[in-house]
Amino acid sequence: MKNHYQLLVIGAGPAGLAAAADASRLGLDVALVDEQKAPGGQIYRNVGSAREGVRTYLGKDYLRGKPLVEEFLQSGAIYINNASVWYLDERLETGLLIDGASHFITADRLILATGAQERPMPLPGWQLPGVMTAGAGQILLKSAAMIPNGRVILAGSGPLLLLIAWQYLRAGVKIDAIIDTTPWSSLPGALPYLPRALPAFDYLLKGLSFMLAIKKAGIPVYKAVVDLRAEGHESLESVSFTTGRGKGNERTKISIEAETLLLHQGVIPNLRLPLAAGCEVEWDAQQQSWKTPKDIWGQSSVDRVLVAGDCAGIVGARAGELQGRLCALQSAHQLQKIDLEQRDRVATRIKHSLKKHLSIRPFLDTLYPPARAYQLPEDETLVCRCEEVNAGQIRQAARMGCVGPNQVKAFTRCGMGPCQGCLCGSTVSALVADETGASMEQVGYFRVRPPFKPITLGELANT
Amino acid sequence: MDYDFIVAGGGLVGSSISYGLAQQKYKVAVLDGGDRSFRASRGNFGLVWVQGKGWDFAPYAQWTGRAASLWPEFVDKLFGETGVVVDYQRSGGMHFCLNEEEWNEREQEMKKVSQHTEGSFEYEMLDHNQVKETIPQISDAVLGASYSAQDGHVNPLYLLQALQQGMDCHKVHYFPNQSIDRIESKQGGFFAHSTQGALSAEKIVLCAGLNNRRLGEMLGMNIPVVVDRGQIMITERLQPFLNLPTLHVRQTAEGTVQIGYSHEDVGLDDGTSPSVLKKIASRAVLMFPFLARVQLVRAWGALRIMTPDHNPIYQQSADCPGAFTVTCHSGVTLAAMHAGPVAEWIGGSSRLDLINQFSTNRFNVSPN
């Protein structure tokens, strides 16, 4: 490992893999850094070691990752695995922690492809043992071939929930219920986006096929649910909720026993490294999240930094891969490996394909908006899991004059724990905006500071 | 006029002063910055520190001594009014010395402070074994330390919260997101303009930290604020092991360990730098070897409100009487003083002879 590369790519998901592979083939001296042992990020986690049998329950979309990983491994790009990026600042010095040793690397260009995280879904009891994210369920499936052993309920909203339901069915899991928190009202709002989503017809078809499989399996599905709660003393024992208005316009309160509850409210960009590098971010009202504005080539507001994939704005795996390839072209052009004509020529097909994959997004985003109840939880619900600060305390801080999340943090400790606001940041900003009547842009977000991954004092002292 | 006083800045200094003024039944408005403003109050270490201060400037030694003695009552009062626990402990404090030269120099400084305060500042110079008796985790690299029972620490964020709630109890009007763009002196008072409009008051107190220089110029005051960056880091929660703060390392009431102490001249940059972080970490591990395996959770830079001689500035403008400034980097230690005697001086209810020592005249700039 050197201490300087022409191009440093951070993140080995589809965007990063494609970016590094193409950049290397275009003649750039490129290194890809990732915290995991093997390439794939979260969506293609462990795909390199996946046996053929997993196709039956993980699906063919997952296996798309296999040739992509191969492409990267054959490309000549340097692969730095088991490396967490603990430091990055506006001078673009990147601090890596590998095997207990800290190294600093510089690069002429940086491509940030750090992906997404699950949108936090705070609800009463979400901190109970047994409550996890749908993504956690998928990681256990992909990396350990593990499935729930007792009663399991899936709750939330979004295509990923359908996906994991389908995957679980195929893996032999008996799902006790699927609780859909998507409000009834979302479909009319989403329909206008359907025509332009038709080029991505296969996404729609896939979604429908998942729904069909769920119906065929006879899994109880509750729609437009409100007032979802995880209940239990020392661990999850049951899940209660109120159903959407049925035929007689009534709502019913239901409680179902379960040991495992998987939650999902969509995914949001993991913006820490873009913010650390000084990239501007903006609020996307349709996706209800912050994102990194960029041009078609991935150019962020910082000269030497390009962003690709979900970390810039949620686009999905296929679109992320294509964005990574455009970043590679742009980097190669900026570093004088290819001229403008070649860049634009090669990009034509990629852009065309990208447009197709992006066309589904407005429809999906409007069809599956995050339910307000989990963005603005009840007072007693924990918002900060690390420091155990509840929504009521945050609302009170806002009433006492805190106009933004950083002031709220100072007074409540919310966001000061080890996760440094990953699980509470979006909720805090939403609560402050709601309480003060300010917009999300006015309220802002938590300031990010290093280390972005744990590092010991000894490791830092020995850099 | 809308108010008796406008206080520019809602950090520890501005909040202490407003709290103090409100106790005198004045009608006070605080104009504060936003969520992302540079806020020295959010970046500091939390020491309520007496030892060593003013070794080269007797008035400051006396001033700090007085401030420290006011603390216990100050904390009780705040708690009584607001219910906020600020985790103040008058635990004593140590300043580690790593070599003979440091130790001797430190001893000289402590002696001077004692002289300046006619013995009311008390201290002990400790050798390695004496330090180890109190803090068994230290390494042999710690030659000794200066110790004062008058030192302590507090949670500076909770202190700010307590002051703001105290302000609220006493009907201070707090306006966030209203940094002052300009101040006009007219009609026998002052008009403070921000993006949200203008407020007027008979008197104004500049407690806006880095902005004091710019605002001071509008009021005929030359306030030579010097920017000085300190970098600090904080660890994961640990079981309690350190019951008194040291200059470089202190364990908070939550169990996290705060580590710091650095000075840099980098302008308006509150970021971090790997080289300084490494230095701070190395020194901490040198003093407390077991900390090598402790994980860091966060590191930040914060901009101190420094003056050319490091001593506070308390000044009433000669050109614009009724305009004051309180400018200092020890907003924590001096909070009790600011909420009490200084607020009373500003309010006009008491003279404070010592305070004249802290005017900007000492910098030999244009007479103010």
Add this chain to the structure above:
Amino acid sequence: MFRLIDETSVDTLKLSIEGREYEVPVGISVAAAVLLCGFDKVRNTPVTDSPRLPYCMMGICFDCLMIIDGVPNQQACQLEVRENMTIEVQQGAAELLQER
């Protein structure tokens, strides 16, 4: 709470969790192993002493903190199981032994 889809044809190794020996598949994370072995918590929180199990499994929630090979506050989902590894439930804040 969790089981393997296919118990057969999987290489295993031995480790201890809370002082008892378990056989778990090679290559899985410590967090996965703890779930597989049926534990109902990985730690008790420092603030309210409440039990937690892993939540995100991808290294951002920090709920899966355990004492691994004597070192506290380790993210169990980020570490792979090893032969003879010792894994313990962490009670509250980290306790760092001054001598090892």
